[in-house]
Amino acid sequence: ETGVTQSPTHLIKTRGQQVTLRCSSQSGHNTVSWYQQALGQGPQFIFQYYREEENGRGNFPPRFSGLQFPNYSSELNVNALELDDSALYLCASTPGGHGSEQYFGPGTRLTVT
Amino acid sequence: GENVEQHPSTLSVQEGDSAVIKCTYSDSASNYFPWYKQELGKGPQLIIDIRSNVGEKKDQRIAVTLNKTAKHFSLHITETQPEDSAVYFCASHPPGATNKLIFGTGTLLAVQP
Numbered sequence: 001e002t003g004v005t006q007s008p009t010h011l012i013k014t015r016g017q018q019v020t021l022r023c024s025s026q027s028g029h030n031t032v033s034w035y036q037q038a039l040g041q042g043p044q045f046i047f048q049y050y051r052e053e054e055n056g057r058g059n060f061p062p063r064f065s066g067l068q069f070p071n072y073s074s075e076l077n078v079n080a081l082e083l084d085d086s087a088l089y090l091c092a093s094t095p096g097g098h099g100s101e102q103y104f105g106p107g108t109r110l111t112v113t
Numbered sequence: 114g115e116n117v118e119q120h121p122s123t124l125s126v127q128e129g130d131s132a133v134i135k136c137t138y139s140d141s142a143s144n145y146f147p148w149y150k151q152e153l154g155k156g157p158q159l160i161i162d163i164r165s166n167v168g169e170k171k172d173q174r175i176a177v178t179l180n181k182t183a184k185h186f187s188l189h190i191t192e193t194q195p196e197d198s199a200v201y202f203c204a205s206h207p208p209g210a211t212n213k214l215i216f217g218t219g220t221l222l223a224v225q226p
Contacts, residue, residue, distance in 0.1 A: 002158070033212050042117075042202050042216030043157065056211030090156055094212050101147065102212055104156035 002026060004093050004105035012111045013081050021076045021108045025093030032074040033102060034066060037088040049074055078110075086112045115140045115207045119217025127225050132190045134220045136203035139184070145206035146179060146186045147214070152199045161188070193224045 003026035013019050025032050031050045035043035045058035049068035063079040072093070078085055088109050092102040116139040126132050138146075144165040149157035163170045163177045163186065170177050176189045190197055200221050204214040 002156075004156075031212060040219075042119075042204075042218055043214075044216070045211075045213040048211045048213065056209070056213055058213065092212075100212065101159055101162060102214065103159060104149070106154075106156045 002093075002103035002105065004091060004103055006089075006091055006105040006108050008108060009106070010109035010111070012113060015081055015083060015112055017081050018077065018079045019081060019110060021078075021089050021091075021110070022073070023075070023091035023093075023105060024073045025091075026095075026103055029093035029095050029103070030072050031094040031100075032068055032072065033092045033094070034074070034076045035090045035092065035104075036060070037090055037107070039087070043090055046076070081112045083112050086110060115143075115205070115215045117203060117205050117215050117217040119203050119220060121220060122218065123221045123223070125223045125225060126193050128193060128195060130193055132188075132193055132197070132222055132224075134188045134201055134203065134222075135185065136187070136205075136217050137183075137185050138205040138215070140205070140207045141181075141184060142208040143205040143215075144208065146177070147204050147206075148175075148177060148188050149202045149204065149216075150199045151202060151219075157202060190222075193222075195224050195226050198222055198224045 005024045033048040034046040037043040048056040068074045088107040090107045147162035151157045179186045203217045
């Protein structure tokens, strides 16, 4: 176990709705990254948070947004859900410094109908 | 853009045999190469990694080799066991101030008892 937890485990939403996913990073890890993993694919980087600010983003539209809190936990928010947003959403925490080891949580399985 | 190619997509071996998975990355400035094991319904688990200043790293039955000139890196698993069955992902860390990883498309390894 990595010590990274995510909630909920899975959820089902309707197209057009909004969703919030949560992540608690491993103790002492101040950087959290979010990834989207479509079925049968590798994870794709959404964005990264460090010291409560977004400091890196992949090729995802602005309707994907996030937050990081003083205790380093994080949220991923997705607005105006589309069918293609159905995926496993993973967060990964890092002890600090870019290029450091990333430890993933178990993920949240989102299904959009 | 940055890209990681991974082969083969599926690999079936007999228990006790060796398994080799190969990856090629596109950005020659990439400096960190982790390997993850993902079991069904779980998040990716970091199993071994290598940095660009090292050519080979070994941890018990697992080893990773890196050829910077050819932009290739490989995972070697010796004396495979049924519990090694999973999807394996390679990844590269391109230069930059984030922890963004570029993942390969995964290899489904099946170890037959």
